[in-house]
Amino acid sequence: MPQRPSSNTRLPPLSALRFFEVAGRLQSFKLAAAELNVTPSAVSHGIVSLEQSLGVTLFVREPRKLSLTPEGADYLRYISEAFALIATGTQRLPGQGDRYGLQRSITVSCAPTLASRWLLPRLPAFRDHWPDTNVTVDTSQRQVNLSTDGFDFAIRMSRAQVVDANWARLFGEQLVPVCSPAYRDRLLELDAQGEIDLSRDLHRATLIHVSQASEDWSTWLAHAGLKDIDAHRGLRFDTIQMAFEAAAGGLGVALGRRPLVDRDLEAGMLVELSPQVVDAETAYWLVSAQDTGHRPDLSGFKHWLLQEARSFEEQRA
Template sequence: MGFRLPPVNTLRLFEAAARLGSFKLAADEIHITPSAVSHGIQTLENWLGTELFHRGSRGLSLTAAGQAYAPEVQTALSILASATERLPGRRATGALSVSSAPTFANRWLLPRLARFTELYPDIRVTIDTARHYVDFPVDGFDLAIRRGTEPKSGESWTQLIPEMVVPVCSPELRRNTPYESEVDLLGRVPLIHVTTVREDWHAWFEAKGIIPPANDRAIRVDTIQLAAEGAMRGLGVAMGRKPLVDDYLQDGSLVEVAGPAIPADTSYWLVGTQLAFDRPETKLFRAWILEELKNNHEPPLNVRTRSTSAELPARSSNSRRVSAQS
């Protein structure tokens, strides 16, 4: 007896829209237009003979039928995706999709990615920095790069590099500001705070055993990259995070203040399912990125990238989802 199924692609659109609560976010995740998502959902609703979403001025919400259908569809798609990954003798597709923490992608990965593509020109690489959870393997990502304090359960986590933190500022700010010591300098200029990270100035002062200076001239931003950019423009002193500021320090755009750098609680991790790590493409990528970090290869000198995406600590809402904001 054959299965009576709606068009499978419409189920994928429904799962994404139900999980994200938005046709637009679902479209961004699947890389199609919101109208294509809406049309696909309408096709599914017509096939089922019932509405799955309430569409109103306040946004999108699931109907009672949609609420009952969504978890079943997600489970079914997850089983199908896992079965595909487990298929014996499956040939390499030549495609690799990586969801990366935004600043790491811009400051470290992208400037060095040419070396990977030169080594493996037949592997088509997609880097995604969208701000959403990654649900392995339903979302179609092979790997994720995340900033976090420790591995989460349910996935395979490979530590890439631990973070080191050190205050940084522009050479001009340090040269033109009178101070008795570099710690004294921190009380004479604005401190640039990143509101979306846990380890910021308070953690550094505590780790150093230094009483924070009486300095209420603070600038607050929501990304690590904005803090570094602000420091380079002479707005104040930011908490530099290695390896993300290594290139700035090496080319002289930033200088350390009150160094040397000290270890942070956070690291960057390569995350995926064990099945994903069995694929040839992911094995090659993991080996390559670990070798790059081991040898501390420099990016091309003419590559400078910027990001305005938020960086938040890594967290997991269940065993198969990792935050894309980390």
């Protein structure tokens, strides 16, 4: 976060900063005026006053176009972050969310495949207990900062145990080779005895990789004792979802990651090429913002999610 200004620092008027934030975000004085319920002239004059007080031009004004200067674009990042922090802090005060029209919600950052295949099917159970609390799940790939970006929780992967009161382990991944039924049948047809021989069949097979995965084929092959197979050849995809779809489409053998692959196995879209399951060192962790204990719904969500994770691990043990 930016350093806190000293008590001697003179800050611009809050109203002028609000004009700038909305106009910069919408790239229009007219649209900013409509959002703020003032006239375009008021927005324009407010920003001119701000520019004069700062001694910096924030906008490039053209007949049919408004755009930020490089200095304006840089300044907007700080001002937007400041207003976001004010909104988040206000919402988290007891009873203030309703007073200021800030609807109470829980925001969670989570990888897309885990969100769709593990978290989403379980959310109805939480909603049964907290029907008036909205849940927003953000699956963008960007690294979020819980405090400045306004997130309450994030589900992250980590290989090592994190010693932090705000980190709680959910569950680990299990690795198992998977492919389409048709691809497995083709491998069986090539075997004289009609049985899967992992060493021979994985030599023949196309290995499907996830580019960003910290544990991939080299991990599973080492645990399986298959050291003579090139763990780096084959096809590469940047998401787990794409790797599973490639395997289901008959392009090769992917490294299934439980629980993410369970849905495809249950549906018969994928089958295990080997029953040997390897426990990954990587685990999913729930990361909480600093003040989640101050709201009953946030505490309830954390307790519920940790209980769901414990039940899940017990079921597959």
